[in-house]
Amino acid sequence: MLTLLEQLDKGTLWQSPGGIHPPQLKTLSNQSTIARLPLAHRFVVPVPLVGEQAVLTVAVGDQVLKGQMLTEGTGFTYLPVHAPTSGRVVAIEQHATNHPSSLPTLSCVIEADGQNAWCELIPHSLEQLSKNQILDKIKNAGIAGMGGAAFPTHVKLNPASEINLVIINGVECEPYISSDDRLMRDYSDEILKGIAVIHHLLNPQRIIIAIEDNKPEAAKAMQDAVQRSTLPAGIIRVTVIPTKYPSGGEKQLIQIITGKEVPSGHIPAQLGIVVHNVGTAYAIQEAVYQGKPLIERVVTLTGEQIGQPGNYWLPIGTTINDALQAVSFNPSAAQKVIVGGPMMGYALADLDVPILKGTNCLLAPSAHEIAPDxxxxxxxxxxxxxxxxxxxxxxxxxxxxxxxxxxxxxxxxxxxxxxxxxxxxxxxxxxxxxxxxxxxxxxxxxxxxxxxxxxxxxxxxxxxxxxxxxxxxxxxxxxxxxxxxxxxxxxxxTDKDAVAAAMARIAAKKAQATSSTVSPEAPQTTVDPKKAAVNAAIERAKAKKAAKANTVSRANELDTSSAEVSVDDKQAKIAAAVARAKAKKAAQANTESTVQTPNPAETEVAGTEPTADAVDDKKARVAAAVAKAKAKKLAQAGQTDDSAVEAEPTTDAVDDKKARVAAAVAKAKAKKLAQVGQTDNTAVEAEPTTDAVDDKKARVAAAVAKAKAKKLAQVGQTDNTAVEAEPTTDAVDDKKARIAAAVAKAKAKKMVQASQIDIGEAASQPTVSVESTADIAPDAALTVTADSADLSPEQIKKAKVAAAVAKAKAKQLAKRAEQEEQ
Amino acid sequence: MAFKIASSPHVSTSLHTNTVMKRVAFCLIPGIAVQSYYFGFGTLVQILLAVSVAYLAEAAVMKLRNKNIKATLSDNSALVTACLLAVAIPSLAPWWLIVIGTLFAIVIVKQLYGGLGNNVFNPAMAAYVLLLISFPVQMTSWVAPQTIAMNHASLLTSVQTIFEINQSFAAEYFRLGIDGIAMATPLDTLKTDLSMGLTTTESLAKPIFSGLAAEGWFGVNLAYLVGGLVMLKLKVIRWHISVAIIASLFVCASFGFLVSPDTFVSPLMHLFSGGTMLAAFFIATDPVTAATSPRGRLIFGAMIGVLIYLIRTFGGYPDAVAFAVLLANMCAPFIDYYVRPRSYGHRTGK
Amino acid sequence: MTSIFIAVAVLSILALVFGVILGFASKKFKVEGNPIIDQVEALLPQTQCGQCGYPGCRPYAEAIANGDHINKCPPGGTATMEKIAELMGVEQEPLNAEAQSSVKKVAYIREDECIGCTKCIQACPVDAIIGAGKLMHTVIANDCTGCDLCVEPCPVDCIDMIPVETTLQNWDWKLNTIPVKVIHSEQEEPAC
Incomplete structure (x- = not known):
């Protein structure tokens, strides 16, 4: 019983089961040496890994040099992509790719400048580099298996287990294809140099170059090259195997050469065997000794519909159309263009796809070569x-x-x-x-x-x-x-006094709640815009077809005054117009009319302009959201009424509940509705006697601010700060100011700044009463809407201008607040 | 220019189903010729009748199923089925026998199961069994081989007999041997004789036997063997099933013959009488109803060989090819399920 | 008469012996848990969509094991129902929800319309939506099961269920569905 190595040295061959003997037809293309075609003008280089393992290093309009890396990435199996020629990146787009599916892939389209100027290449000799450096060089050259599967070569050259046998695959069993055949005949010494690199990296006991017996010239050329090579004697041999399809398959070749089967689901490396294509060996040599990346390969252009069949060096990224045109492709009716051989190749749906690293053959057969289906x-x-x-x-x-x-x-x-x-x-x-x-x-x-x-x-x-x-x-x-x-x-x-005090506070609160005419309105007005927006959105999504009559009647039920009804009618009309137009403008008008609803409260109120602007700004934003979301007006009208209902005199119990809700929410995530709740709370705290409660609020607010500094949360704070403008709560104010400052630092968003306006104002006008600040919002609405119910574009414009002014002011104030803070 | 997309491979062999079927039919020719020589022109008339009925029936079913009639008829599978059935029944059997048989084979056994490729049973053999069970008299009325027959049927008289035009030429008339006794088939004779207590040697002395094998049937089987070998050469069939049938039948028969030559006939008798060779090369090798893997085919063939022997020797019917094939057909999916070849990279078949 | 007694006695003893064996076996080979639930759960698509009326796939698997209808899983479709029917040895039932298209979908948030309400985040059974309050949310497409549960809560209706895009990785090799570009040969004639 001979050992495997002895068998290998003897050239013993094993039988591979099955297989067929299709007509070879290789002579069509293997008669002349590998030629070059004129440089194409446009190259399409797919960069499929971009977005997953890699990023692009070029942008549209960039000049690239031949061999320049187009992507950068990480990952074990990542391979860089290189520019096939010098030129300009004209597009980075989804482009049909060379795949049976013809699905589009992200590709770099390069327009050649005709210079074909190389980027800087760094040649090396094997001795200068460590194994890892060689592997890096191979990886950076983007070398993938040239036999068709295009598996990254550096991975195969860096196996986990020991490699005893390297098989260099020059079998090329598919009919028609002769690219490896020609490469072996024309570049046998270069291939041997590549094999030397593989030998250096893997240090196997034997290297077998397997060639089918239908390529005697190639076998002879390789045999001669082996004689000339510097590799240690006895390690490498050329084994000629009988012609049979598919002997060139990795598993079949291993079976023929060694008699072993690769276990199902495993790779040959686990048997200590690695198979490399001759083209890969050539590319490795180019990469290591010349520093050239893999940007061109030998492609067999063959078939009877091609005027000059043969093997050509084609830059990777050349479109198949360009390549075929250059060799006088003469398409017949119902022409098939096959990438790869007739046995395993796939027909293309679109010829404007690039040559890839694994494209070894383009076959344009006539109807009698390959019978129609x-x-x-x-x-x-x-x-x-x-x-x-x-x-x-x-x-x-x-x-x-x-x-x-x-x-x-x-x-x-x-x-x-x-x-x-x-x-x-x-x-x-x-x-x-x-x-x-x-x-x-x-x-x-x-x-x-x-x-x-x-x-x-x-x-x-x-x-x-x-x-x-x-x-x-x-x-x-x-x-x-x-x-x-x-x-x-x-x-x-603590003694019982605390309890008593709390009781007293509660009593006072109750008294305040019942006696005050302003406090119920305050929450109402501050709540409305936000609540309206939220509810409106909800209503929009859920009840797209909110019945007009329904809402109006609901409004009637809630607001009994006839004036309200008329307003509603008007709103309805506006709503119809808005819905139709769906313009942002109209949407803004819409919100303003929403604001209009809590009319009864506004009559008692007198406010200042700047704050109103700030509120308007907020409105504008809400309106924008509304417009985007295909809002329905009437729904909102209904909502407004809802919020009006909620704005009805609040009892202490409700307030307590709200406070609790607010606290929980602040802890959790500071969600919008919760913040609305907070707003109510702050309104409640407007009462002079509820210092303790204010403290709590302040803490909540602080938590909120710390948590995420969300836009609306900050809106909520605005109200807080407004509340704290009260002269009796100076300490609290300080705290608020600090929180606000933190918020401003954190995100500095528009609304944050809006909120700071209030702070600024609170600082500058300590005497402003709760009532007035709280009622600013409705007042603002009034200033826009009081004179005419149907809003004109000028007014909207005004509102926008005001908003812009408010924004600017807010920024200033925020700055000032910060300065003060410092 | 429109690009066509088709899956690889883009090339294929020129050996198509219709060619395969045509070759099978061609390879039947020597057998048919010899059979016609021994048993008269009736065989040819039966084949003509069967083929035309088969094509008509298939066309009708295709029409009913709204399928492409031409594509189906051109696969030539109906031709083969019709020929096989026609050579299996007595040459002067009445016309309605072959018509019923062919209709049953094509319409019920083949098309009702989904057409070519989907039938479980060999259509010709299923039809043969149907006829044998339903019309045992007509199905066993083989005429005497020409060499030993008293009356010879001309083409005209054959047609007249088959179509029952002239009652004087009933099949019985041509069954008379030179001794004036109506002849059964050799296997039938043997069976009857053995049940009557005669030894094989005594039975074999009858004129219907010539030497070691049956008169006429030996030649017919030899001709089918030749046809079968041609098919093997043309790679129309693979060797597994045929070899397995012949080998297993030979082994069984040899065993019996060695144990008791008086009660069991020689292997040669088994191999070259009845429908052995026809079954081994033309019937059991129908790929649709056979096992598919090489090992499975060996088992399938061996099973048919053993069944032929067992039914012939111990069963109630003189010949057993049809039963054996049908029984093996039933087992084919089972064999395929359990006999799987070991795939590349796997240790076992499963 | 005695033979009857003998028969009765023998049968009784046999029954006793087998009873003991059975009792022993039930102790010795006791199966922990209910494997059928795991098996059913393995068949369910794990979208956790709750369309069956149970809060997730495992509860529904438990319900099936306890005899609930097997036709309540629209994401699994008829195929899943058939597999469960086979496993449970029950009759197949037509799906009670209207047959969903078999195309796998994932949620997609139109991000410029998102108001950052976090409702979809809370609705997502597999935490496949990320985002914070007031900030735009987005769906991690790889983790999305296409359960649809986030669409309903969205107040501004900015979530769409879009079919998963075909890529080179999940292409199904159905060649005859590829549109073939037809060019007239006059235009395609080579210049040279």
Whole structure:
């Protein structure tokens, strides 16, 4: 029993099962040496990894040099992309790609300048570099397997396990293709240099160059090159194998050379074997010794519809159209253009797609070379496919299940081991496109597996979320308990006076609430715009067809005054117009009319202009949102009424509840509605006797500000600060000011600034009463809307101008506030 | 210019289903010729009748199923089915026998199961069994081989007999041997004789047997064997099933013959009488109803061989090819399920 | 008469013996948990959409194990229902929700319209929406199960369910669906 190495040295060959002997037709293209075509004007370089593992290093309009890197990225399997020639990047766009699907991929379109000027290349010799440097060089040169699969080469050159045998694949078993054949004949010494690099990196015990016996010249050339090479004697040999398709398949070649089978689902490296294409060896040599990235490759242009068939050096990114035109492509009716060979290649739907690193052949056959497709007939289970299958599968069973879409059953017949070589379809007497069935089945299985994985992930995420919610709940409860315990201990330490005081405060509050005519309105007015916006949005989404009559009647029920009804009518009319136009302008008008609704309160109010502007600004924003969201006016009108209802005199109980809600919300995330609640709270705190409550509010506000400094939260604060303008709460004011400053620092958003206006104002006019500040909002509305109910564009314009002014002022004030703070 | 998209591979062999079927039909020719020589022109008339009925029936079904009639008829599978059934029944059987049989084979056994490729049973054999069970008299009325027959049927008289035009030329008339006794088939004779207590040697002395094999049938089987070998050469069929049938039948028969030559006939008798060769090369090799993997086919063939022997020797019917094939057809999916070849990169078949 | 007694006695003893064996086996080979629930859950699509009326896929799996209808999972579609029917050994039932299109969809937030209300974040069963209050939200498309639950709560209706885009990775190889570019040969004649 000879050892494997002895067998290899003897050139023993094993039998690979199945296989076919299609007519070779290689002489069409392998008669002349590899030529060059005139440089194309436009190149399309796909950059599919951009957005995942890589970023572009060029922008539209940039000048690039030949060989310049177009992407930069990370990741083990990431490969850079290089410019195939010098020129200008004219577009970075989705462009159809060289793939059976012709789906668009992000691509760099480069217009050649004709200079073909190289970027700086750094040649090296093997001794100058460490192994890692060589690998980096190979990676940076963007070298992928040139046999068709285009797997990153540096990964294969850096295996986890020890490599005993390297097979250099010069088999090229597909009919028509002769690019490797010509490369071996014309560049055998360069290939050997590349093999030397591979030898240096992997240090295998043997290197076998496998060549089919239909390429005697190539075998001879390689044999001579081996004689000339500097590699240690006895390590490398050329083995000629019998011609049979698909001997060039990696697994089949390993079986022929070594008699071993690559276990299903594994890679050859686990057997200590690595297979590299001769083209890859050539590219490695170019990259290491010349520093040239992989920007061109040998492509066989063949088929009877091509005037000058042969092998050509084509820059990667040359469009197939350009390449075919340059060799006098003469398309026939129903012309097929096949990328790759006739056995495994795919027909293109679109010729404006680029040559890629794995594109080894373009085949433009005439109708009699490749017969037009015939209809699929019934499978007679003749079993010829099973005889031809090199993977020893049962294609007829696979077909049976794939056709019935029983993909799991197809998988049980080892569908995944199918190498899609096409032998089964080739021999099928019923013209069944078996490979197509398998591909569909495989992709379905892949998608199914992906869905399964996603479902698994979704489950994990779902459970994590449940856990998180549970944890949050527990934490909240624990906190509440702790707080309660603290309170209790405090109670013990302080005397009963505290309780009494609290009681007194509550009583006072109650009295205030009932006696004051202003305080109920204050919340009403401040609440309205925000609540209206929120509710309006909700209503918009939920009840798109809110009945006009309904809302009006609801309005009637709520606001009994006849004047209100007339206003509503007007609003209805405006609403119709707005809905139709959907313009931002109209939307603004719409909000203003919304503001208009709480009319009764406004009669008692007198306010100042600047603050009104600030409020207007807010309005404008709300309006914009409204317009975008296809708002319906009447719905909003209804809402306004709702908010008006809510604005009705508030009782203490409600206030308490709100305070609690506000606290919880502030802790959680400071959500919009919660903030509305807060607004109410602040209105409540306008009462002179509720210092303690104010403290609480201040804390809440602080938490909110710290949490996220959200826009509306800040709006809420605005009101807070307005409230604190009261002379009796100086200490609180300080706190507020600080919070506001923090907020301003944090995000400095428009509304933040708006809020600071109030602060500024609070600082500058300490004597402004609660009532007046609180009522500013409705007043602002009044200033715009009082004179005429139907809003003219000029008024809107005014409002906008005012808003802008307010913004500017707000910025200034914010600055001032900050300065003061400092 | 419109680009056509088709899946790879873009090339394929020229050996298509219709060619395969045509070649099968061509390879039947030597057998048919010899059969006609021994059993008269009736065989040819039956084939003509069967083929035309088969095509008509298939066309009608295709019409009903709204399928492409021409595409279906051109696959030539109906031709093969019709020929096989026609050579399997007695050459002077009445016309309605072959019509019923062909209709059953094409319409019920093949098309009702979904057409070519989907039928579970071999159509010709299913029809044969139907006829054998329904019309046992007509189905066993083989005429005497020409070499030993008393009356010879001309083409005209064959037609007259088949279409029952002239009652004087009933099939019985041509069954008479040179000794004036109506002859059964060799296997039938043997069976009857053995059940009557005669030894095989005594039975084989009858004129219907010539030497070790049956008169006429030996030649017919030899001709089918030749046709089968041509098919193998043309790669129309693979060798597994045929070899397995012949080998297993030979082994079983040899075993019996060695144990008791008086009660069991020789292997040669088994191999070259009845429909053995026809079954081994033309009937059991129908890929649709056979097992598909090479190993599965060996098992399938061996099963048919053993069944032929068992039914012939111990069963109630003199010949057993049809039953054996149908039984094996039933087992084919089962065999395919359990006999899976080991795929590349796998340790076992599963 | 005695033979009857013998028969009765023998049968009784047999029953006793088998009873003991069964009792022992039930202790010895006791299966923890209810594996059928896990099996059903494995078949469910894990969108956690709640369209079945249960708060997630596992509760529905438990319900199925307890005999609930198997036709309440629109995201799984008929295929899932059939698999469950096979597993549970029950009759197949037509889906009670209107048949959903089999195209997988993911949620997409029109970001300039998002008001940052966080309602969709709370609705998402798999935490696939990120964003903060008042700030725009977005969907992590890879984690989105297409359950639809975020569409309803959105106050400004800015969430769309859009079909997953076909990429080179998930292309299904159905060649005959590719539009073929037809160019008239006059235009395509090479210049030279």
């Amino acid at each position: 015939v209809d699929e007939k019934a499978c007679i289970r003749c079993g010829e496919c099973a005889v031809a299958c090199p993977a020893l599968l049962l294609p007829q069973q696979l077909f049976w299940h794939a056709k019935a879409e029983e993909y799991d059953k197809a998988a049980s017949f080892n569908l995944k081991d199918c190498i899609e070589c096409g032998c089964c379809s080739y021999v099928c007497p019923s013209d069944i496109p078996l490979v197509e069935y398998y591909r569909v089945a495989k992709s379905a299985l892949k998608i199914e597996a992906e869905e399964k994985r996603q479902a698994e992930q979704a489950k994990v995420r779902f459970e994590a979320r449940i856990q998180r919610l549970e944890d949050e709940k527990n934490a909240r409860e624990a906190k509440a308990k702790e707080a309660a315990a603290k309170r209790q201990s405090n109670m013990k330490s």
